[in-house]
Amino acid sequence: xNCTRRHALWLAGGTIAVCAVxxxxxxxxxxxxxxxxxxxxxxxxxxxxxxxxxxxSTVRFTNRDPGNSHTVTAYHPKYFDRKRRIPAGxxxxxxxxxxxxxxxxxxxxxxxxxxxxxxPHEMAAMVGRIxxxxxxxxxxxxxxxxxxxxxxxxxxxxxxVEDIIANDAITRxxxx
Amino acid sequence: xxxxSMTAIGLLFVSTTLANAHDExxxxxxxxxxxxxxxSDVLPLPEFIPGLGTLFVDPATLPAGPFLAYDRDGRxxxxxxxxxLDDLQNxxxxxxxxxxxxxxxxxxxxxxxGHPGVEKPHAHVVLFHDEGAKERLAE
Numbered sequence: 262x263n264c265t266r267r268h269a270l271w272l273a274g275g276t277i278a279v280c281a282v283x284x285x286x287x288x289x290x291x292x293x294x295x296x297x298x299x300x301x302x303x304x305x306x307x308x309x310x311x312x313x314x315x316x317x318s319t320v321r322f323t324n325r326d327p328g329n330s331h332t333v334t335a336y337h338p339k340y341f342d343r344k345r346r347i348p349a350g351x352x353x354x355x356x357x358x359x360x361x362x363x364x365x366x367x368x369x370x371x372x373x374x375x376x377x378x379x380x381p382h383e384m385a386a387m388v389g390r391i392x393x394x395x396x397x398x399x400x401x402x403x404x405x406x407x408x409x410x411x412x413x414x415x416x417x418x419x420x421x422v423e424d425i426i427a428n429d430a431i432t433r434x435x436x437x
Numbered sequence: 438x439x440x441x442s443m444t445a446i447g448l449l450f451v452s453t454t455l456a457n458a459h460d461e462x463x464x465x466x467x468x469x470x471x472x473x474x475x476x477s478d479v480l481p482l483p484e485f486i487p488g489l490g491t492l493f494v495d496p497a498t499l500p501a502g503p504f505l506a507y508d509r510d511g512r513x514x515x516x517x518x519x520x521x522l523d524d525l526q527n528x529x530x531x532x533x534x535x536x537x538x539x540x541x542x543x544x545x546x547x548x549x550x551g552h553p554g555v556e557k558p559h560a561h562v563v564l565f566h567d568e569g570a571k572e573r574l575a576e
Contacts, residue, residue, distance in 0.1 A: 302549040329552050330481045358481030385550035
């Protein structure tokens with residue numbers, strides 16, 4: 262897995278944009294995941310919250326919530342001492358806070374299940390799951406069995422691996 | 438005579454205290470002076486938040502605030518309080534909170550899932566200070 266680095270560019274109008282400055286070599290598929298929130302911040306979520314991609318795919322997380330900042334952070338001891346919920350051979354990542362319209366990219370090469378969360382919104386169950394490849398792939402590492410480091414709300418919000426593989430992408434049950 | 442003097446001193450004390458607690462003139466236009474800081478300068482949040490405008494807060498009053506909400510022209514438009522639900526449920530009360538302005542035209546109360554600075558799910562209590570305030574803070 263090859264994480265991108267974030268780079269701030271001050272634009273003429275005083276607005277800020279973030280671009281990826283490091284990419285793994287070769288052409289890649291880039292799949293979008295949006296960070297969303299309702300107008301008054303009652304609800305926050307990743308859209309889609311479940312995603313199936315092939316090994317080597319790049320996923321771009323973009324903050325499309327005009328009133329809030331978000332992170333996309335892998336469950337891993339390297340960041341905030343969390344229990345690992347990504348494959349052992351994968352590099353963990355933490356985007357840091359993304360302001361509206363900023364984005365962060367990560368390239369996922371190790372087959373398996375990756376669970377991630379938004380740092381300020383984990384309590385609101387703003388979490389997501391990416392399935393890279395299928396259980397038939399060499400080196401596949403399936404779902405984390407740990408249920409002690411995350412809340413029941415978080416576990417309930419994460420779609421099943423089978424559903425994600427069957428549907429490619431899973432959005433929230435209310436259709437958003 | 439003594440009684441009258443004591444009453445007069447008492448009234449003077451009360452009016453002085455109120456003036457200090459609610460120095461409206463000083464807060465009517467952004468930037469709010471010390472001890473207030475602009476929220477977006479100290480937390481990773483947009484400078485102008487749709488619905489809340491540009492917020493200033495005295496860090497010592499977190500999480501409840503008051504947060505002073507200014508429109509794009511820097512006019513004080515609302516005073517906002519943020520009260521974590523589990524704190525309320527556990528018996529914490531937020532009493533005697535300050536006001537940005539004594540004039541309140543309407544109040545909105547709604548749930549917020551959290552954001553940098555007040556991560557816990559909480560209620561927003563928004564006191565609008567004039568009829569057009571909500572519209573000005575919207576965008």
